[in-house]
Amino acid sequence: MVTAVAQRLASQRKEIDDTLAAFALSPTQLQEVKAKMRVELERGLKKDSHPTASVKMLPTYVYRTPDGTERGKYLALDLGGTNFRVLVVKIRTGMRNSVRMYNKIYAIPLEIMQGTGEEYNMFTIIILYKLRNCISDFLDYMGMKNTRLPLGFTFSFPCSQTGIDKGDLVCWTKGFKATECEGYDVVDMLREAIKRRNEFDLDIVAIVNDTVGTMMTCAYEDPKCQIGLIAGTGSNVCYMEEMKNIEFVEGDEGQMCVNTEWGGFGANDNIEDIRTRYDREVDGGSLNPGKQRFEKMTSGMYLGEIVRRILIDLTKHGLLFRGRITERLKTKGIFETKFLSQIESDRLALLQVRSILQHLGLDSTCDDSIIVKEVCGAVSRRAAQLCGAGMAAVVDKIRENRGLDNLEITVGVDGTLYKLHPHFSTILKDTVRELAPNCKVDFILSEDGSGKGAALITAVFAWAVRVKGSQRPKLKGATLRDIMARFRREMENGLGRDTNPTATVKMLPTFVRSIPDGSEKGDFIALDLGGSNFRILRVKVSHEKKQTVQMESQIYETPEDIIHGSGSRLFDHVAECLGDFMEKQKIKDKKLPIGFTFSFPCAHTKLDEAVLLTWTKRFKASGVEGMDVVKLLNKAIKKRGDYDADIMAVVNDTVGTMMTCGFDDQRCEVGIIIGTGTNACYMEELRHIDLVEGDEGRMCINTEWGAFGDDGTLEDIRTEFDREIDRGSPNPGKQLFEKMVSGMYMGELVRLILVKMAKEGLLFEGRITPELLTKGKIETKHVSAIEKSKEGLTKAEEILTRLGVEPSEDDCIAVQHVCAIVSFRSANLIAATLGAILTRLKDNKNTPRLRTTVGIDGSLYKMHPQYARRLHKTVRRLVPESDVRFLLSESGSGKGAAMVTAWASRLIRSGKRRTVEMHNKIYAIPIEVMQGTGEEVCGHIYTLLK
CATH class of the missing domain: 3.30.420.40 (ATPase, nucleotide binding domain)
Incomplete structure (x- = not known):
């Protein structure tokens, strides 16, 4: 009898272990997840593979993180879950840790989240019912009712952005399903909704994802923060990517924050081997079957539901609750993710676990409580490990982007799962450490949410406008084609x-x-x-x-x-x-x-x-x-x-x-x-x-x-720095194109820009050294060194230190950005003039497609790490009907x-040398003749001819 009971218990135990074993990921499986995530990150960045990539790598048009110089007053809106938050953010005197925030939170009813937008789109409804009073109250309270405040909008759903203030909704996630919104610009819809109220005027400067907002919030406290992670209702990551790697966005210089939207990872079935039947059931019963598969395995919205389905399955097999399934347990969504966090708490006794289960209508024993705790642990552990594997792929990519053997970086984190679950953060960090051993990754918690981040992005964008005023923005495609036409003439x-x-x-x-x-x-x-x-x-x-x-x-x-x-x-x-x-x-x-x-x-x-x-x-x-x-x-x-x-x-x-x-x-x-x-x-x-x-x-x-x-001819694109270079040259007014593009002047252009930016407080905390003011101290070889992918930032620090500047990491990144703008402009201008030559050759040959070779030499082309690639890329864009080989x-x-000489010798030997001789002499025409009568001019010319 005892043996039979023992065998039955052992059989039940094995069945439970077998069920939970599907959630246990081996080191090999985690390495595979990391590798597959890395592949999808790369596919999302490539122009050709981006449309079919499961990880969309959406550009955010956020080019830098805060550096402490931001200041001003901003309004921020934060929409991303069941709550909607409105904030006024004051950043004082441009110093870190000097942010004051006033905010109010509003609940979003389910009928709005999943309602229709036919007559009034969702944003109109929210404005009418939620923002009407709170914005007015806020502006009254702040004494700014008649002030046109810059607004940053945190919108925590996948958007396809074409600018910092332009974002088309790709698809809803996290339980939202309001119709008539997908595919439309959410900023335009919000502007229209505000306009209908006609009570206040707001300047919508930026739309950002909550993940980006989290990164910006944490970067304000820690300059090393270059990654944002959300582990809450949803799951997502953003990070600062090199512009040259984002193929579908114009430009190669500097960095841009990329919103990975990694929740979509697995849509191409590349993680089917680790999905369980419970994952498939949850996916099938969701609002968006087949989409956001990774998010459904890792985010707070779905973990409780996965646990509920496992509990039902175990109960059906007589392994839990004496085989009795209550009506409450059959209710979808009844087992919330917060119960996982509570049940897995080390401080919670089994009796308290039983109390939670009884609240769900489940009559449990101590053994049941132990099993439920194991189920919760298996599901949440897998979620943390999967997030860790994805994060390992991201930090390794950043390390390789920078050409470093070892990387030190900070991740800004927000989300209830990370904050409230007793073990999630520890498992996540351990997984990253194991899978990315060459990366020292610190995690800091965002205490102020992503709304503050939206305000900071708005402030940073204001900084960027000032910087662009100092640097002059890069030449656009239409401008380059116009320059091409001018050179052709x-x-x-x-x-x-x-x-x-x-x-x-x-x-x-x-x-x-x-x-x-x-x-x-x-x-x-x-x-x-x-x-x-x-x-x-x-x-x-x-x-x-x-x-x-x-x-x-x-x-x-x-x-x-x-x-x-x-x-x-x-x-x-x-x-x-x-x-x-x-x-x-x-x-x-x-x-x-x-x-x-x-x-x-x-x-x-x-x-x-x-x-x-x-x-x-x-x-x-x-x-x-x-x-x-x-x-x-x-x-x-x-x-x-x-x-x-x-x-x-x-x-x-x-x-x-x-x-x-x-x-x-x-x-x-x-x-x-x-x-x-x-x-x-x-x-x-x-x-x-x-x-x-x-x-x-x-x-x-x-x-x-x-x-x-x-x-x-080029006055409209010449900058104040070009004019200063020309004035100080041995031949003012001459060789103006050469002074904009050649190696002799490139370093000096960079120096002049850095001096102006420092004077405006945008660099080096406003410090200007005698060395930085000395003409010729920055050479073109320094520009090439600073733009190297691997050691560029290190070289920037070395060069700036020799100039007496003690640069911060942000200073080095900004200087690298300036160098890239100057060299990229050079490559673009050369591409435009070369494009004019190529189109002339094509027209001369009267051919639909030109096939030719360009022989090329010069230290700038040879030694600069990015120049050749930029030149080739722009030529292809300007002269698409050509196949051009560049031969060094x-x-x-x-x-x-x-x-x-050999060619001339051959002609002489063959007696075929052709010569054309021209004889000329130049005569000055006196000013009195130039300004005299026509008869006097003709008489003077006749005298010269004789």
């Missing part, structure tokens, strides 16, 4: 005979008529002068089995006193370096063909003649502008008398880059330099070049696009000069 002006003299983009003929075709061969010397370093190369092109190129080179420094001295000293220096190189190569007795890369604006009359128009890039050698640089170099070589030279071609570094890349890819027909300076060249149809005779074939045009805007010049423009 300037190109046409430069190509026209009548319009060229006044064109800013000079479109200089280079007399290079083709790219390498693979038949080039020989031994050549290449000179490359374009900066403080002067390079000489020996290039051997051979055709033994396949075409090969051998290069030997040496770099010579060009001292500052020579750069700013006389022209004769400069070319004597070049001739001396060339002689030294030929001596070392033991070719002084040979007369090798020489190609000369001269990286300054020149007017060509032949391939081996180039008249310098103007110096750029800090060069100021006197007596060179207006002179043929080949003649000056030949004169310096002849003066030495110890070697002979045959300078066959002089080309711009941009042309050299195109020719270098053209040797590897014969589709290359564009060359770009993005470094200390910037320029572009491309192959133009001869019939369009009015300055050169002939209509057949093509010729490379050196655009000299650095001067784009010198006629005021690994050998520099010197090799290109050798390729041009």
Whole structure:
């Protein structure tokens, strides 16, 4: 008899254990949940996979957390559950811990939560019945009835946002089902409802999720808080994501808070292996079957119902309550989640558990109480572990985003489940620690709710408006297309005979008529002068089995006193370096063909003649502008008398880059330099070049696009910082486009912005050091370092510390944001001008789709960690009907000069070299003639012609 009872009890125990075992997650299963969540986070961020991702990763347009400088008075509304809260929030003097709040809570009846919105949408109903008195009372109490307060609206349901104050309701959750609202902009509906009352005027600045509001509330107390977690009626997480990872939002710089809406995780059946039949029953009986599956396994709205269904099942099998199921236990929703928290309390004796069960109409024994406690523990433990696995995926992603081996970060938390359940928070933290061992995660409780967060976001947005006023916002797509059109017009002006003299983009003929075709061969010397370093190369092109190129080179420094001295000293220096190189190569007795890369604006009359128009890039050698640089170099070589030279071609570094890349890819027909300076060249149809005779074939045009805007064409997009840069430059009013985009000026642009922001109290607590005020202290290489994904913030701190600033983490993030704005603008502007060249090539070829290669060189393009990707992305957006390959010049423009020389040598050998000679002389027209009669002007011209 005893044995039979024991066997029966053992069988019952096994049945109970088997039921609860489905809720026990092994370490392996938790790792799998973490991995699957990480996959869905990534899918939600990708443009292509976002529509089908279960974790929607919704942009919030919140770009930063509070830094303590916020101040002002704000109204906040908080709607997310069965209660609706209205607050007035005062943030005093911009200091932390100086927030005062006044609030009132209103209950939302079930008929409103699940009612219709046909004549009056839900917001109208709430305004009419709930806000009418409370807002008026609040404004009267505060003495601000006639004040137009900024309002932040915490709306705790999935919304698709297109701006900080625009959010279309995606779907209801947490028991709401009011019709005629999904798919509509909740801010517009709220504005309309307020307008109907016509009692007060409010400025709705921001709509935020409760999760975002929680993060902002906690970040006000702890600057390390970059994550928000709600574990209450619903379940959700938000965090600060890198903008470059959010593919469906324009822009790459800085960060944006992403509302994960992780409650939808599992909608694509990827967690079916851990769902139980009780989860499926709860889902099937919910208002939204098949949706929010993760939330239904983790949130307070559903945990009590899961427990109730388990208790019914165990009772049916005679394992509880003597097999008797009461009518109350059959009632959906009767077992509230608060009962789990009470039953699992360590301080609660079994008799008190029995008392709770009796309240539910359940006549229980002590054994029943123990089993019920086990059931509650299994369900709540699983919920906490699942939240922990999801959180581990988020913190690991942030750590990898920042390129850190170890991450220290804070999570702001709100929600009754986290606050009131005796074990939930501990299990959650333990799970995160086990699954993300490289992350030290602190959790701080939001004491003031998400309403305060809405007010803080409104305050932060006001800060952002001030910052954008300091920085100038990034260029939009329409603006870039307009700039593209402007540059296209300037190109046409430069190509026209009548319009060229006044064109800013000079479109200089280079007399290079083709790219390498693979038949080039020989031994050549290449000179490359374009900066403080002067390079000489020996290039051997051979055709033994396949075409090969051998290069030997040496770099010579060009001292500052020579750069700013006389022209004769400069070319004597070049001739001396060339002689030294030929001596070392033991070719002084040979007369090798020489190609000369001269990286300054020149007017060509032949391939081996180039008249310098103007110096750029800090060069100021006197007596060179207006002179043929080949003649000056030949004169310096002849003066030495110890070697002979045959300078066959002089080309711009941009042309050299195109020719270098053209040797590897014969589709290359564009060359770009993005470094200390910037320029572009491309192959133009001869019939369009009015300055050169002939209509057949093509010729490379050196655009000299650095001067784009010198006629005021770009005044609408130039900033006060651009103008200050120009005023302090050696050539005010010239090369304005180059000063907006090139590496020579980028660091200085950043410095000027930081100085202004510091003066306005937006950075460094308003402190400005002498180093920060010193011109040139921030270099473009510093901008590149600060924008690195992995160590960027660390580099920002190092660089700012060297400038005498003691930056906070928020300062470093803001500086990184400024750097990104400046470099992103540069990449956008280059993309617009390149887009104009590409569309011209497409039109010239009369093809529906352009397939071409762009050869590219320059330290900014090569060294900046984000520049190339941003440029490519914007070009694709501006010229969608093109397939453009960007080919990096690994050998520099010197090799290109050798390729041009090889091409010219081949033409000479074949007797096909085409030459076009132009002779000109410039005469000044006296002011008295210019302002005289037409007869006097004609007479003066006739005299000159004679």
